[in-house]
Amino acid sequence: MPTAKEKAEQEIMTIGVRRGNAAKGIRQISRASIEARILAAAESVFAETGFSGATTAEIAKRAGVPKANLHYYFKTKTDLYRQVLQGILELWLGTGDLIKPDSDPAEALNHYVAAKIELAQQRPLASRVFANEIIHGAPQIGDFLQEELRDWVDRKARVIDGWIAAGKMRKVDPRHLFFMIWANTQTYADFAVQIAAVLGRESLTPEDYQLAAKQVSEIILSGCGLNAQA
Amino acid sequence: MPTAKEKAEQEIMTIGVRRGNAAKGIRQISRASIEARILAAAESVFAETGFSGATTAEIAKRAGVPKANLHYYFKTKTDLYRQVLQGILELWLGTGDLIKPDSDPAEALNHYVAAKIELAQQRPLASRVFANEIIHGAPQIGDFLQEELRDWVDRKARVIDGWIAAGKMRKVDPRHLFFMIWANTQTYADFAVQIAAVLGRESLTPEDYQLAAKQVSEIILSGCGLNAQA
DNA sequence: GTCTATAAACTGATAGAC
DNA sequence: GTCTATCAGTTTATAGAC
Numbered sequence: 001m002p003t004a005k006e007k008a009e010q011e012i013m014t015i016g017v018r019r020g021n022a023a024k025g026i027r028q029i030s031r032a033s034i035e036a037r038i039l040a041a042a043e044s045v046f047a048e049t050g051f052s053g054a055t056t057a058e059i060a061k062r063a064g065v066p067k068a069n070l071h072y073y074f075k076t077k078t079d080l081y082r083q084v085l086q087g088i089l090e091l092w093l094g095t096g097d098l099i100k101p102d103s104d105p106a107e108a109l110n111h112y113v114a115a116k117i118e119l120a121q122q123r124p125l126a127s128r129v130f131a132n133e134i135i136h137g138a139p140q141i142g143d144f145l146q147e148e149l150r151d152w153v154d155r156k157a158r159v160i161d162g163w164i165a166a167g168k169m170r171k172v173d174p175r176h177l178f179f180m181i182w183a184n185t186q187t188y189a190d191f192a193v194q195i196a197a198v199l200g201r202e203s204l205t206p207e208d209y210q211l212a213a214k215q216v217s218e219i220i221l222s223g224c225g226l227n228a229q230a
Numbered sequence: 231m232p233t234a235k236e237k238a239e240q241e242i243m244t245i246g247v248r249r250g251n252a253a254k255g256i257r258q259i260s261r262a263s264i265e266a267r268i269l270a271a272a273e274s275v276f277a278e279t280g281f282s283g284a285t286t287a288e289i290a291k292r293a294g295v296p297k298a299n300l301h302y303y304f305k306t307k308t309d310l311y312r313q314v315l316q317g318i319l320e321l322w323l324g325t326g327d328l329i330k331p332d333s334d335p336a337e338a339l340n341h342y343v344a345a346k347i348e349l350a351q352q353r354p355l356a357s358r359v360f361a362n363e364i365i366h367g368a369p370q371i372g373d374f375l376q377e378e379l380r381d382w383v384d385r386k387a388r389v390i391d392g393w394i395a396a397g398k399m400r401k402v403d404p405r406h407l408f409f410m411i412w413a414n415t416q417t418y419a420d421f422a423v424q425i426a427a428v429l430g431r432e433s434l435t436p437e438d439y440q441l442a443a444k445q446v447s448e449i450i451l452s453g454c455g456l457n458a459q460a
Numbered sequence: 461g462t463c464t465a466t467a468a469a470c471t472g473a474t475a476g477a478c
Numbered sequence: 479g480t481c482t483a484t485c486a487g488t489t490t491a492t493a494g495a496c
Contacts, residue, residue: 031461048366052283055489066463071491128365131420135358135365136278138423145427153428176445179425183417184410190361193368195409197375198383215406219453261479286472296481301473 035073038063042084047125050132051081078140085133085141088126093148095119099156105163106226109181110217116185117213121206127189153178170225177224184216265303268293272314277355280362281311312370315363318356319374325349329386335393336456339411340447346415347443351436357419383408400455407454414446 041062045054056077060067074080095115098108120127138145157174164171188195188209196203218228271292275284286307290297304310325345328338350357368375387404394401418425418439426433448458 050280050282050362050366052280053366056491057489067490068463068465068492069461072461075491077490131365132280132362134424135361135420136280136283138427142423142427145424146430149424150428150430172449173441173445175428176442177449178428179417179421179442180414180446180449183413183421187409187413190365191409191413193372194364194375194379197368197372198380198405198408200376200380211403212406212409215403216410219402219407219410219450221453222455223449223451223453225452285470287470297472298474298481299479302479305473307472 031073034063034065034069038065038070038073038080039084039087042080043088043125043129046081046084046132047128050136051077054081056080082140084129088130089141089144089148091119091123091126092130093152096152096156099159101159101162105160105169105224106221106229109221109224109226110229113181113185113217113220114213116181117188117209117216120185120187120189121204121209124189124192127186131186131190170223172224177220180220181216184220188212261303264293264295264299268295268300268303268310269314269317272310273355273359276311276314276362277358280366281307284311286310308370314359315371318360319371319378321349321353321356322360323378323382326382326386329389331389331392335390335399335454336451336459339451339454339456340459343411343415343447343450344443346411347418347439347446350415350417350419351434351439354419354422357416361416361420400453402454407450410450411446414450418442 038059042054042059044062045059048054054077056070057067059080060070063070070080074083096112098111100108133139133141134145153175156178160169160172160174160177163169188204192204195208199208201208221228268289272284272289274292275289278284284307286300287297289310290300293300300310304313326342328341330338363369363371364375383405386408390399390402390404390407393399418434422434425438429438431438451458
């Protein structure tokens with residue numbers, strides 16, 4: 001028979017804290033952890049079935065909370081979806097830090113491709129939720145694309161144009177170069193099922209991702225008149 | 231006031247033929263045209279909202295037929311979806327005909343990229359329905375990927391390995407080369423909203439597709455140690 | 461804060477008259 | 479073959495007891 005203290009801790013671990021049996025600090029930690037569990041569950045369900053196909057019942061089930069609680073923490077299914085997307089967008093813009101004027105072009109682009117492939121391997125669900133949102137017209141993040149993302153690409157494009165003007169690489173359209181890199185890396189997350197099927201595997205192996213990063217880097221760098229990296 | 235004949239023709243054009251007012255031949259043509267309209271409407275709705283988000287009511291509305299008739303021509307929503315996919319797959323394998331042993335590698339790959347970009351431009355909805363299906367685990371076309379598509383890629387990979395062995399191009403992994411080409415071309419259909427937003431446009435222009443085809447071809451061919459085409 | 465029960469709205473599919 | 483009316487099953491969201 002568990003003590004009252006053990007029972008309370010069990011509740012913190014599993015379904016959160018009931019009012020009155022935990023200090024404020026612990027309650028906040030617990031609340032944050034419940035929200036994190038719901039967000040993680042939501043990401044997986046949205047990735048598998050898209051926004052419309054996802055049900056709050058399934059998300060709640062995977063998060064291990066009653067459906068009513070999900071609606072207590074996130075008012076509507078759309079609110080939950082928006083917050084999942086928000087987390088993904090923050091992940092996205094974090095890469096590409098090495099693309100700055102005084103970097104070596106080959107090193108910077110190689111690093112960017114590797115980081116994006118790494119993300120495809122580590123967070124394929126996030127990539128799929130994002131891809132699904134864009135394919136269906138970006139109803140929730142259209143503003144982000146036209147503002148933050150466009151600004152980000154404009155800044156990076158200026159860097160690349162600078163490299164070209166300095167004779168450090170072949171003349172290419174910098175924006176379409178980014179479209180190429182995004183497509184080539186994200187495809188290993190979004191289309192993993194197709195790629196695995198063509199390779200005759202159940203799922204992609206670490207070696208597949210490694211070869212993908214190597215070849216994508218080589219072809220794109222070479223296409224930009226740069227030497228491949230070790 | 232329309233004559234009886236005009237009225238009958240109008241019905242053929244709009245909702246098909248009622249029993250008794252058309253010969254068998256005309257009825258069959260009409261039936262095919264109704265099915266084609268439903269399939270086209272279904273493609274657009276599936277592309278916009280995915281399988282789960284699509285409603286048979288919306289598809290019927292766009293096709294200009296009562297919902298019950300849609301279920302008369304296509305028993306279930308899944309049946310309709312499968313037939314839409316079927317048409318898309320046939321479209322897909324048609325390209326790549328020039329990738330055969332005695333072709334010039336640069337010409338063949340350039341032609342393949344151009345054909346795929348052309349398809350992205352002409353049939354973006356088809357590309358999005360396909361992408362949506364793959365992202366969500368290919369529940370309906372998993373078999374196609376493991377059989378027909380895998381065989382197709384195996385055959386083409388042998389051709390490319392032959393070109394490499396003959397010293398006609400740099401050594402690359404042929405399968406990952408296809409993944410690159412698919413990703414780079416289909417992204418202009420699937421992610422058109424994102425690309426247009428980054429380019430600051432309402433939608434992509436013919437010049438955008440032309441530049442895309444040119445740059446994708448240049449970078450991939452150069453990356454394969456081949457000279458760019460005119 | 462948690463959870464059961466249920467309201468309110470939607471959707472795929474069909475019955476049955478024409 | 480066509481079409482209106484409707485059923486049966488889901489699904490989002492909330493009320494209200496604890």
